[in-house]
Amino acid sequence: MSMGAAVILGNEPGSFPYSVLAERHPAIIEQVREAFPYGPEQHRALDALLDSCTKGVIEPLPGGAWAEWGIGGYLGQSWFDVPWLWSESHFYRRLLDAVGYFGDGPWHGIDPFRPSKLAELDSPETDQELTALDELAALPVEEQGAALVHGSLWGNRADLGFRLSDGAAEGRDAVPDLVVDDSERLRSLLDGVGTLCLIADNAGRELIPDLLLLAHLLEHGRVERAVLHVKPYPYYVSDATTADVVDALRRLVRAPGEAAGYGRRLWDAMADGRLRVRAHAFSCAPLPYADMPDDLRAEIGGAALTVLKGDLNYRRLVGDRWWAPTTLFADATAYFPGPVAALRTLKSDVVTGLDGRTEAALDEAEGRRWRTSGTHALIQVRP
Numbered sequence: 001m002s003m004g005a006a007v008i009l010g011n012e013p014g015s016f017p018y019s020v021l022a023e024r025h026p027a028i029i030e031q032v033r034e035a036f037p038y039g040p041e042q043h044r045a046l047d048a049l050l051d052s053c054t055k056g057v058i059e060p061l062p063g064g065a066w067a068e069w070g071i072g073g074y075l076g077q078s079w080f081d082v083p084w085l086w087s088e089s090h091f092y093r094r095l096l097d098a099v100g101y102f103g104d105g106p107w108h109g110i111d112p113f114r115p116s117k118l119a120e121l122d123s124p125e126t127d128q129e130l131t132a133l134d135e136l137a138a139l140p141v142e143e144q145g146a147a148l149v150h151g152s153l154w155g156n157r158a159d160l161g162f163r164l165s166d167g168a169a170e171g172r173d174a175v176p177d178l179v180v181d182d183s184e185r186l187r188s189l190l191d192g193v194g195t196l197c198l199i200a201d202n203a204g205r206e207l208i209p210d211l212l213l214l215a216h217l218l219e220h221g222r223v224e225r226a227v228l229h230v231k232p233y234p235y236y237v238s239d240a241t242t243a244d245v246v247d248a249l250r251r252l253v254r255a256p257g258e259a260a261g262y263g264r265r266l267w268d269a270m271a272d273g274r275l276r277v278r279a280h281a282f283s284c285a286p287l288p289y290a291d292m293p294d295d296l297r298a299e300i301g302g303a304a305l306t307v308l309k310g311d312l313n314y315r316r317l318v319g320d321r322w323w324a325p326t327t328l329f330a331d332a333t334a335y336f337p338g339p340v341a342a343l344r345t346l347k348s349d350v351v352t353g354l355d356g357r358t359e360a361a362l363d364e365a366e367g368r369r370w371r372t373s374g375t376h377a378l379i380q381v382r383p
């Protein structure tokens with residue numbers, strides 16, 4: 001792989017990464033502050049975090065993981081001057097510290113994003129999406145599969161962090177033509193043999209369609225087993241944890257119509273081990289997948305296919321760099337230990353695998369906006 005492209009930093013005012021550090025993170029702190037009746041300790045810690053993340057520098061963190069993940073090299077530097085991916089990931093870790101998530105007090109393990117995730121799961125939009133399954137049942141199985149792949153892909157627009165900094169996002173029309181569409185290749189890799197790893201992204205309205213797709217693939221013998229990788233702790237506002245998988249499955253089994261059947265089949269698949277949930281520490285690491293530890297590399301290497309959902313996982317997959325958009329996806333993912341697919345709506349600058357004409361047409365029509373607006377999507381596969 002060419003390592004030539006520069007790593008993305010957040011220090012260019014006016015850029016998307018800068019706006020995430022300067023605006024999205026402070027907004028997230030306020031949202032979390034309002035969501036719970038925290039005590040003075042938490043409020044003070046949130047004040048300190050706001051100060052640090054906007055004006056301060058990277059400070060030491062206890063625990064071995066962050067030492068392994070490179071904190072030593074960034075101590076004393078501004079949050080804006082270290083790799084953007086690293087800085088963001090570190091923000092979520094600090095936020096959880098501030099609200100006592102890792103402490104031994106009463107707030108231990110309380111997900112500060114849970115209220116917004118649950119609200120989404122209970123929304124009328126989720127009801128509608130589940131009701132649509134009743135009509136889907138009348139279609140040929142192949143068409144059901146294609147529709148569920150698209151449901152999972154576009155479910156990625158439902159990302160609460162993104163909507164926080166871009167309130168108009170949901171109202172904007174999605175562009176149904178994908179900027180890259182390897183869905184035929186994806187279908188051919190779902191040939192019924194072996195394990196599918198699905199590296200999940202958001203809870204709620206993204207996780208539900210991800211689960212529906214897994215239920216379909218298991219039921220129709222397109223995969224033998226599936227492993228759903230979720231985050232070991234709350235992350236990037238709405239990223240799915242095990243608790244979110246439980247909430248989504250409970251939502252499904254209690255739903256009317258076809259949805260409940262999907263939920264029950266998934267519940268059974270969990271019970272007999274065909275569907276497993278995995279919360280590897282590296283899922284919350286501030287690093288690209290090229291740096292994944294050996295145990296995860298071996299596990300993923302044993303899968304027939306790994307599907308990565310969403311924008312952040314895409315950044316981690318190809319490396320959070322200023323790639324020329326025509327860089328081959330196969331080159332950027334050559335290190336990955338097995339067949340890999342990305343299902344992503346475009347919400348940050350990174351992209352690979354476009355043909356030159358597509359890139360030129362998008363630039364011509366939208367300037368840089370197509371990269372970050374969440375209206376475009378892609379399905380990319382490297383067998």
Ligand SMILES: O=P(O)(O)OC[C@@]1(O)O[C@H](CO)[C@@H](O)[C@@H]1O
Pocket residue numbers: 020024088156159161162201202236309310311312313315345347348
């Ligand atoms: O991974 P997701 O949920 O599709 O998107 C994550 C996101 O909202 O957060 C990051 C910026 O904070 C970007 O990768 C993207 O804008």
